[in-house]
Amino acid sequence: MAIVITTIVMGLLGLALTAGGAYLVSLGGSVYYLITGIAFILTAVLLYMRRPLALLVYALIVVGSLAWAIWEVGFDWWQLGPRGGVIVLLGLWLLTPWVRKPLGFQSPTGNRYPVGATPLAVSIMLAIIIAVGSMFTDPYRIDGELPEESVAAAPAMGNAVPPGEWHQYGRTNYGQRYSPLDQITVENVDQLEEVWRYQTGDVKLPEDVGETTYQVTPLKVGNSLYLCTPHNWAIAIDATTGEEKWKFDPNAGLNPDRQHQTCRGVTYYADSAAQPGAPCSQRVYLPTSDARLIALDAANGQVCPSFADQGTLRLEAGMPYNPAGYYYSTSPPVVAGGKIIIGGAVNDNYSVRSQSGVIRAFDVDTGELVWNWDSGNPTQTTPLPPGQTYTPNSPNSWSVFSVDEELGLVYIPLGNQVPDQLGMGRSESVEKYSSSIVALDINTGADRWVFQTVHHDLWDMDVPAQPVLLDLAQEDGTMVPALVGPTKQGDIYVLDRRTGEPIIDVTEEPAPGGAIPEDFTAPTQPTSALTFKPEPLQEKDMWGISMLDQMVCRIRFHQLNYEGRYTPPSLNGTLVYPGNFGTFNWGSVAVDPERQVMFGMPTYLAFTVRLVPREEIPPKGADEKGSEQGLNRNEGAPYGVYMGPFLGPLQIPCQAPPWGYVAGADLRTGEIAYKRRNGTVYDMTPLPLSFKVGVPGIGGPMITKGGVAFLGAAVDNYLRAYDLTTGEQLWRARLPAGGQATPMTYAVDDGRQFVVMVAGGHGSVGTKPGDYIIAYALPRN
Incomplete structure (x- = not known):
């Protein structure tokens, strides 16, 4: 019976490999699967005939495959x-007596002896030895x-923030995500x-949109932490004990048309002209998912009625x-020069009748509009007159801004015009x-300079990350005001933040053509000398749990249009790599302004994109509006688009791992010092x-100044600490939910340094949802 089952399995596997292999060869792929499939069929036939030669043929399969x-x-x-x-x-299995005995010989007394299988045993042993060694x-x-040396002994870190506090999303308005605290070090971090x-009490609901995520980085001012939740509650808790001080619910409600249900942070502001302790002398500004900005008293969470309309600014004003x-x-918006400056997220690929991506500055005390900068109408920055609206569907900025108040500049990471994958009809200013x-x-909203990271973007490669500011040492000893801009496509642009001119070289490289007839592609695309762009995918990079699903991924690879980075979208289907999640996303990178180095988490996941003519789009379904997965309808455009991760039959990535790293780079030289695999499959299987x-x-x-980098982010639920110098993992803590937020650190009154992480999960990557804020510290002496 064992040999019969084995024969059937071998035969079926051989047929599958032969059929799939023949198709793969017809697409220009490897001949291995066809040859191996035929060899499997031959093995099955020999097993059926009870021929010992079956084991030798299979030994050749093992050696040849190896x-x-x-x-x-x-x-x-x-x-x-x-x-x-x-x-x-x-x-x-073929080496077992149950298979070998039927292939053996029978003695005159009737006993059957297993056939010898030395070639097969040796080949299997060799394969196992190589496999173990490769681990x-x-x-x-x-x-x-x-x-490790300190290049800048007293580096500029942005606005004045006490060492033990964290006042902005990236600690200061420079966005460095760097703390001068050094109690936690490489030597003692494993004791955290x-x-x-x-627990906030704000949990994911069954009726929530899929992209319900918890991405907040709390602020620490005095002895209070200020944060928001996915449903836009604002909360203050005691920084030492974690006890709740106040909670404010704006009643933003639920709406299935929201593409995202999240909050990355609130904005803190102290009014220097107000009497200390006066109501609303310190404020927390809360953005909501129903397009409001609400001013709250930081002391008690009460609405500040002097701001805008009884404490609430309605951001839909002026929208077309x-x-x-x-x-x-x-x-969170930024506060600078007496103004609160805010952008907004426009739903990707829902409709061409979308709101403007206008950036607006309001008086931080009164909520009065001071200026507006609309990339579709960039020269009219004075407030629009009554009855006039902003440019529909102009590129928007959904991420975090950075500010240099000495230069009088706010730095905006801009996105694309919807639809992301269709570039026809874009205006000169959009381009x-x-x-x-x-x-x-x-002060005026006028643009001083612009640096484009993708020309005629057809891939949703919007600039997703807060630009990081620092003063960068040059070889002649001078310091240049610099900006570090991480991008989805993997390039890290290091620019002079006064002019936008590159400090680290940027070159224009040829890009693939072949757009649909109505559209076009840019002949070249910029690439920084400091880049984490991946090598172009090849057939050999296709992956799977077994040779069968790997073969399917190889077939799919050849079926898709792919000529490397920036292959344009197509009706046939295009492989986009890096994909829509990007190499870097809103988490940006962290920069040590003293050592002038950066630490980041480059991620590599391929996506697929297929354009669908309007007449072929199926009737509207509940989950077919616009997202990173599924059908994006692009109402009003000639094409919709199917998009999603490049997955195999078992819903795992078709491209081989690693899919994520931690990496460090020297910002003075532009050299990448290390890249190490980051994270495990603990919560993926x-x-x-x-x-x-x-x-x-x-x-x-x-x-931190102690030489430690902290990162959650990976799809396994851990917070990790790394040696900034080498990238070596030093410590990890198990989280009760996905850690898709950015950690922060501060000091409390007794001198202890705390590290705080939010664990709430992420809808798109499928990590466990939750509502946790967790603080870690070294043991008391």
């Missing part, structure tokens, strides 16, 4: 496993060290323990269209400002396995 696999991918265990796992397991190699790892845990749920701010970093005058594959993530890092 040689082919090493030729393709070297000694990468995660690549060798899918190629040889099934083959080795079947080989071990201790990592061909993708870069080992090196960042310089949980101090307190607070106003379907509820299509426009709101997911990121200029789309997917760029723009420096605006704080039915079994809790801690294989360090290098997993994707979304969130941001934080650095």
Whole structure:
């Protein structure tokens, strides 16, 4: 019976490999699967005939597959496993007496003896030895060290923030995510323990949109932490004990047309002209998902009625269209020069009748509009007269701004015009400002300079991250005001923030053509000398749990249009790599302004995009509006678009890991010092396995003067600490939910340094939702 079952399995596997392999060859792919499929069929036939030659043929399959696999991918265990796992397991089964005895010989006394199988045993042993050895190699790892010396003894960090506090999203308005606290060090970070845990009570609801996420970085002022929740509650808690001080619910409600239900942070402001202790002398500004900005008294959470209309500013004012749920701010505004400056998120790919991406500055005390900068009408920055509206569907900014008050500039990361994948009909100003970093005058809103990171963007490569500011040392000893701009496509642009001119070289590289007839592609695209862009995918990079789903991914790879980065969208289907999540996203990077180095989490996931003519789009469905997965309807445009991660039949990425790293780079030289796989599959598989594959993530890092970098973000639920110099993981703490937020740190009155992490999960990456705020510190002496 055993040999009959084995024969059937071998035959079926051979037929599948032969059929799939033949199709793959017809697409220009590898002949391995066709040859191996035929060999499997031959093995099955020999088993059926009870011929010992079956074991020799199978030994040749093992040896040939091993040689082919090493030729393709070297000694990468995660690549060798899918190629040889099934083959080795079947080989071990063929070595068992239940299979070998029917192939053996029968003695005159009637006893049957197993056939010899030395060639097969040797080949299997060789394969196992190579597989085990490859577990201790990592061909993708870069080992090196960042310089440890302090280049700038007293670096500029932005606005004045006490060392033990955290006043803005990135601690200061420079967005460095760097703390001068040094109690926690490389030597003692492994002693961190949980101090307190607070639950907000704001949990994901069954009727929530899929993109319900918890991405907040709390602020720390005095002895209070200020934060928001996915449903836009504002909360203050005691920074030492984690006890709630006050909670404010704006009653933003639920709306299925919202693409995102999240809040990345609130904005703190202290009115220097007010009497200390006076009502609303210190304020917290809360953006909501129903397009409001609300001013709250930081002392008690009461609404400040002197701001705007009884404490509430309505951001839909001046918009050309106003379907509820299509426009709101997911990121905290910035305060500079007596103004609160805010952008907003426009739903991606819902409709061409979308709101403007206007950036507006309001008087921080009264809420009166001071200026507006609309990338569709960039020269008219004075407040619009009654009855006039902003430009529909102009590029928007949904991420966090940075500010240099000495230069009088606010730095805006700009997105794309909806629809993201269709570029026909864009205006001259849209072509200029789309997917760029723009420096605006704080006082007037006029643009001082613009640096475009993608020309004629057809891939949703909006600039997602807060630009990071620092003063960068030059070889001649001078300090240049610099800006570090991480991008989805993997380039890190280091610019002179006075002019937008590159400090680290930027070159224009040829880009693929082949857009649909109504559209066009830019002939070149910019690339920074400091880049984490991935190598172009090849067929050998396709992956799976087994050789069968890997073969399917190889077939799919050849079916899609792909000529490397910036292959344009198509009716056939296009592979977009890096994909829509980007190499870097809103989590940005953390920068040490003293050592002049950066720490980040580059992520690599391919997406697919397929344009659909309007007449072929199916009737409107509940989940077919606009998102990173599924059908984006693009109402009013000639095409919709199907998009999503490039996944295999088992819904795992078709591209081989690693999908995520931690990395460090020297900002003075532009050199990448190290890249290490980050994260495990512990929360990605039915079994809790801690294989360090290098997993994707979304969130941001934080650095301390103690030489430690902290990062959650990965799709396994951990907060981790790393040696900033080497990237080595030093400590981790298990989180009760996904850690897709950016950690922060501060000091309390007794001198202890706390690290705080929000654990609430992320709808798009599928991590566990929650409502946790957790503080860690070293044990008391």
